[in-house]
Amino acid sequence: MPRIVVDVMPKPEILDPQGKAIVGALPRLGFTAFSQVRQGKRFELTVDGEVTEEILAQAREAAEKLLSNPVIEDVVNVEVVAD
Amino acid sequence: MPRIVVDVMPKPEILDPQGKAIVGALPRLGFTAFSQVRQGKRFELTVDGEVTEEILAQAREAAEKLLSNPVIEDVVNVEVVAD
C-alpha cells in the first residue's frame, strides 16, 4: 500500500532540547563526527488505493494543520513512497 | 553544511499510541484519505566538512545503538542531504 511520508522538524531558531541531549551523548559513545543534532518527527500515512493529487493535497494540509505546530515546527517534506 | 538524516519508525507489530490518536483525529478535521498513521522520529546530524564513508558508518552505528531501540523500533533510513 502506498504511504505518504511527512517530515516535521523544530524550526532552526527554536531550542531543540531533544537534539541537545543527543549531541551531548554521542561523543561519550565515541561518535565524534557530528556537531549538531536536531530531532523531529516522521509520520507515515497509509493510503488505501492510489495517491491522487487531491490526497496529496490533503496530506499537505494535514501536515500544516495537525501534524506540525507552526509556532515552533516546520514541515520539511511531504512525499509519496511506494512499498 | 551537510547533514545525515536518520529515520526511525516503530516496528509494525508494536501498537503506536501516537499514530492511533492521529488517525482518530484526521477524519474529524475532514481528512478521510488515510487508513493508518504511524509516528516515528527523524534525526538530522550535522557534519562539519565532508561526509566520508567512515562518518556515514558512524551515523549508521549511532542509529542502531543510540537513536533507536531494536525491541520496538526500526531504522528505516540513513542518508546524506546537502544544503
Next chain:
Amino acid sequence: MDTVANAAVTPDTELPWAELGLKQNEFDEVVKVLGRRPTAAELAMYSVMWSEHCSYKSSKNHLRQFGDKVSEEMKKDMLVGIGENAGVTNLGDGWAVTFKIESHNSPTMIEPYQGAATGIGGIVRDIISMGARPVAVMDPLRFGAIDHPDTARVIHGAVAGIGGYGNSLGLPNIGGEMVFDSVYQGNPLVNALAVGVMRHEDIRLANASGKGNKVVLFGARTGGDGIGGASILSSESFDDTKPSKRPAVQVGDPFAEKVLIECCLELFKGSLVEGIQDLGAAGISCATSELASNGDGGMEVELTSVLLRDPTLTPGEILMSESQERMMAVVSPENIEAFEATMDKWAVEYSWLGEVTDTGRLIIKWDGEVIVDVDPRTVAHDGPLYDRPYARPEWQDALQADTFKSSEAGANLPSTGAELKAALVELMASPNMCDKSWITNQYDRYVGGNTALASPDDAGVIRVDEKTGMGVALATDANGRYTFLDPYHGAQLALAEAYRNVATSGAVPMAVSDCLNFGSPEDSDVMWQLAEAIRGLSDACLVLGVPVTGGNVSLYNQTGSTPIHPTPVVAMLGKFDDVDRRTPSGWRADADGQALYLLGT
C-alpha cells in the same frame, strides 16, 4: 557597530524606539539620562527594562501600600521583603521559606504547552536565585468557556506543559485553581507559584559587589527566544501586521533546569557565589543592570563572550533574548576554580563575561568597543513612573444593581424537593464545580516524599524538616466576578479565602504573594479596579497581620478594548510545627462515627 562613540557623533540617527514599545516621552527621557542618543544596544536595554512588565511603571505607586501598611507584628518573621526576586519568611529552627507567584498569560495564549511550561520554569528560577531549594509548585488557571473550541486548544496544552515541566523538575504540584469563564476567552490566565526552603545562611541576594569579582553566565546558550517579548507582551496590543513585533516563543528544557537547580544548590553549599540572578524577561539586560544596580559599584562585561545558540544574533538581540534556563552569578576570584569544577560535574556550560568595578557604571563591550555605558540604576530602578488617571466606572452602579435576586430566576427560587434536587445537581455539574482530578492526575504530587496534603484538599502541605515534621501550607485563591463587582472587597475576599484554606488545614497563616491580573492601565476603569484591589488587599493584610512578601502584576489582559475581569490571585503561606497535625478537607475512610459541625455565620 553602533558604539557609544558613534552615538555621540551621530545624534540624528533614526531609532526604532516606537517599534520597541517606548513612548515619545520615554525615549526623550532616555536621551536626557544619557546626555546623547542611545546606541542600538542601549535602546534595546531601556525598552525592555522600561516596559510595563519589567518596570511596574503603572502599578508601582499603588504597590507601595504593601510596604507601607505593615505593623511590627508583620515584620517579625520577614527576612527579605518585597523587591527581591522573592520574599523570604523565617520558619524558625534556622529554616526559611521563599515563595512567589507569577503570570505567563500571553505566552500561553500563543503557544499553550511551551508558554505554560516556561511559566513554571521561570518562577522556579526565581526561587533558586534566592538560595533556596524549590520544593513544590502550584498553578492557578483561568480559561474561556468550557465549550468554546479554542479553550480545548489552550487548556490541554497548558495543563500538559505545566505537568511536563514541573514533573520533570521533581517538584510536586500541590494545588491550584481551574476556572472557566468566557471573559478569559481571548486571554487565559496561567499563573504559576513556586515555593522553596533554605537555611538562613543560604539566603542569596541579586547584587554585584566587590571590585574585581567575576561575572559569569551559565546554563543554556543564548538564542533568539522571545526577543522583544518582554516589551511587546506588556505594551498595548499584538499587531499581527507587523511580524517583527510578534514575540518569538520560548521553548523550555526542563532537564536543563533540573540540572541547574542541583548545580546552584551545590554552589550555595560551597558558598561559591557572592550574588546571583535568574534570567527571565529581558534576559541579560535585566540581569546585568539589576545586579549592578543592587550592588555598590559598577560592572563591565564583554558581550562577545556570551555563548550563543544562534551565531547571527546582534548585540541588542543578545541583550534582549529570553532564552530559558540561564543564570548569572558573581564569583570572587578565589572561587573560580571551584565554580568551574561544579559546572563540569553537572556538564553545565558557562562563560565568564566580565567583572564588578567601582565606577558606578554598567559598561558593555562588543569586541572591546563600548556599546553600552549607563548608570545601571536608570535602567533597572529609576524607570518611568506613571500616576495613571483612574475613576470609578460609570457602569459600576448599574452592574451592582443587576443582582440575581432581582432577576426572574431569583424571584422563582426552587422550593419543592424535586426543584431543589435539580438545582443542586445543576450546580454540581457546572464546569467550575466539577471534579478537577483530570488535571491534577497529570501532575506528580508525590515526588520528594514530603507532600502531606495536595489535591483535592483546600491547601497543599509540604514537610520542610524531616526531623521535626515542621512544614508549610499553601493555598491560592481569586474570584474575578466578585472583584469585578467590587474590586476593593473582591480582592479582600480572595485573601480571606486563601487565609481560611491555609488555616483550616491546621497551619498558621504567615505571608502573602499575589499575582494581579488586570486589563490595560491606560483605561481609567481598569486602573480604578487595580487601585482598589491593591488598596483592599493591603488593608486586609494589615487587619489579618500577614505581610505581602512578593508578587507580580500582569496588565493589558484584554481582547481588543474588552478587559478580563480584574483577577487578583492571592497565595497564602502558613506554617506547621508538625505537618502530622494537618487536617484534610474531606473525611477519611476511618472517620466513621465522628461528628460534623458547621461553624461561622
Next chain:
Amino acid sequence: MSATELPLIGDYSTPAAALSGARIGVVTFPGTLDDRDAARAIRMAGAEAVSLWHGDADLSNVDAVVIPGGFSYGDYLRAGAIARFAPMMSKIVDAANSDAKLPVLGICNGFQILTESHLLPGSMIKNDHLKFLCRDQVLRVENNTTAWSNQYAQGEEITIVLKNQDGQYVADEKTLDALEAEGRVAFSYVGWNPNGSRRNIAGITNAAGNVVGLMPHPEHAVEAGFGPDHTGTDGLGFFTSVLTHLVGGQK
C-alpha cells in the same frame, strides 16, 4: 562541615548506623528525581543508603542497587536511552550478571534504563492515553520469590504510587509468553490497566530473581502520611525484602 544543613542530591548521611549493616546504592543521573525518596525508603527499611553518581565506575561495595525514577537526560530520545551508557550502568550490568548476582531494582525510569541495558526484556512506550498519569495504583504480587518481593505473600494486593508518561510495557508475544510461563511477571495491575501495558504487566524479574523492574513507585509508599491515601506503606516490603534476601533469608 559546610555552612548549610540543606542536603544536596545524593547526600543522605545516615544519622545512626544502619540496623542491618547493609549498604544499598542509589544511582543518580542528571535528571533523576526520586533518588532522595529511594534513599529514605532504604533508611526506613533499616539499611544504609549510598549515593552512586552515574559518571563514576565504582560500586562502592554496595550490597544492592536501586535505580530510581525521574527523567534521566530529559528522556527526550527514549526513556533511559542515554542513561544506559553511563559508566555506572556498565558496572551494574556486570555485577547483576556475575555469580554474586547483585540485587538491582529499577523503578519507573530505572525500569526503563534496565530494559535499555538489556538486563530485562521488552520496553516501554507512551501510555495508551498519551498523558502523564499520577494515581494510587493497586498491584498484585505475582512472584514473591525475587530479591525484592519476598516479604509479600504470593497474590497479595498492594497499593503504591504510579506516575509516568511512558509506562506502557511492550514486548513481542514470544517474550510475553516466556515471561508468564517462567513466572517472571513479578507484579501486575489490578482493576484497571493504567497505561495499556501488555498483559497488565507492571513489573518483571530476570530469571535469577535478582533484577526486578517495575513502573509504579514503592518508594513513595513507605511512610504513613506521605503515601497513597495518606496512610499507605505497602511499598516498604520491597526494601525489607532485599534485606532479608541479603542476610540469606530469602524464600
